[in-house]
Amino acid sequence: MTLNPRLLLGSGLLFIALGVAGYLLYQDGLVPVTLAEVEPLYVRANPEFGEDAARPAALMPAGLGLEAFLSNQSDLTVLQKGTGGVWVGQLASGLAGSRHSRRWRISVRPGWRLQDGSVLDAARMGLALRPEAARLGGEVRVVDAATLELRFRPRQTAVPALLAQWRVPGSGPFLHRGNILTRFDGFIFGRAGIRALSMASDPALMESRAWAEGLASGRWAWAVFPGRIAPEDMARVRLAPYDEFHLKDGTVWFVSRKMRRLRPVVEDWTQTRLFGAWQGAMDLPYDPLGM
Numbered sequence: 541m542t543l544n545p546r547l548l549l550g551s552g553l554l555f556i557a558l559g560v561a562g563y564l565l566y567q568d569g570l571v572p573v574t575l576a577e578v579e580p581l582y583v584r585a586n587p588e589f590g591e592d593a594a595r596p597a598a599l600m601p602a603g604l605g606l607e608a609f610l611s612n613q614s615d616l617t618v619l620q621k622g623t624g625g626v627w628v629g630q631l632a633s634g635l636a637g638s639r640h641s642r643r644w645r646i647s648v649r650p651g652w653r654l655q656d657g658s659v660l661d662a663a664r665m666g667l668a669l670r671p672e673a674a675r676l677g678g679e680v681r682v683v684d685a686a687t688l689e690l691r692f693r694p695r696q697t698a699v700p701a702l703l704a705q706w707r708v709p710g711s712g713p714f715l716h717r718g719n720i721l722t723r724f725d726g727f728i729f730g731r732a733g734i735r736a737l738s739m740a741s742d743p744a745l746m747e748s749r750a751w752a753e754g755l756a757s758g759r760w761a762w763a764v765f766p767g768r769i770a771p772e773d774m775a776r777v778r779l780a781p782y783d784e785f786h787l788k789d790g791t792v793w794f795v796s797r798k799m800r801r802l803r804p805v806v807e808d809w810t811q812t813r814l815f816g817a818w819q820g821a822m823d824l825p826y827d828p829l830g831m
Contacts, residue, residue: 570638570643575627578620578630581620582816583815583816587820592733594818596796597759597761598761599754599763600739606739610721612812613721614655614721615708616708618630618632620704627700627704631660633648635703641696641699642694642696644690645688647687648688650686652711656710662682666681668708669708678692714732719741720737727815733818737761751766751769753776755780760794761798761802761819762782762794765793765794781798782797785804799819801816801817801818
C-alpha cells in the first residue's frame with residue numbers, strides 16, 4: 541500500500557502546527573508570583589489619649605528624595621519589596637505572569653478605600669498604570685472589576701520590580717499637598733498616629749546655629765544632618781533628646797524620642813512609613829509652619 545505524499549505532507553504540517561500552537565499556549569499560560577501579606581507593612585499606632593492629634597514638623601533638604609518620601613505616604617505602589625526579597629501585595633492580592641513574560645495579570649486588593657471616597661478597582665488601577673506600561677510598549681486591559689492585565693510586545697521579566705515603583709494616586713494613609721501631609725481617616729488599616737506633618741526645606745534653616753537651635757528647642761520631629769555644623773552647635777544637639785540614625789546613602793537623621801516607632805529605613809529612607817508612628821507626649825510641639 542502506497543501512502544499519498546500529499547497526505548503525509550498535510551499530516552506533518554498539521555502536527556507541526558499543533559505543536560507550535562501547544563507551545564504558544566504553554567508560553568502564554570500564567571504562573572502565580574508568591575506575594576506576602578500586606579498587614580505587617582502597616583503597624584497600627586498605639587497612642588494615649590490626644591497623642592494622635594500631633595502636627596509635628598521635620599527639617600529635610602529639598603530634592604527628589606523628599607518628593608519620593610512624601611509621595612510614598614500618599615500614593616502607594618502596587619507591590620512593595622519586603623524582607624528577604626519577597627514581594628508584598630500592597631494594592632494587589634495576586635499577581636501572575638506568563639512564561640514568556642509578555643502577559644501579566646493583577647488581582648486588585650478588595651475593599652481598598654481611596655482618598656476621594658471611592659474603592660479601588662481594576663479600572664482605577666489601570667488608569668494609573670496605563671502611562672507607565674505605554675512607555676515600555678505595553679497596554680493595560682481590564683478583565684473585570686477586580687482584574688486587569690498588562691500586555692507587552694517585548695519580554696518584560698522585571699514587572700514585579702516595576703510594580704514596586706508604579707503608584708496609584710490617593711491610595712495611601714496621608715493626603716499630600718505641597719510639603720504638607722494630612723491624615724486620611726478612611727485608610728483601610730485605620731487612623732495614622734499623627735494628624736499631619738509639615739516638611740521644612742529652607743536652606744537657611746540648615747545653617748549651623750539655626751539647625752542646632754531648632755533641635756535643642758524641640759522644634760523638629762526629626763532633622764537631617766546638613767554636614768556643616770560648628771563643634772559648639774553639635775555639642776548642643778548631642779545633649780538634645782534625639783536618636784541618631786545613619787543611613788546607607790550617608791545621611792544622618794536626628795529623630796526625637798517623642799516620635800514613637802518612627803524608624804527610618806536604612807537602605808532607602810524614602811520608604812520610611814509614618815502610619816505607625818505617633819507623638820509620645822501630651823505637650824504637642826509648636827508648629828513652625830503655622831498649620
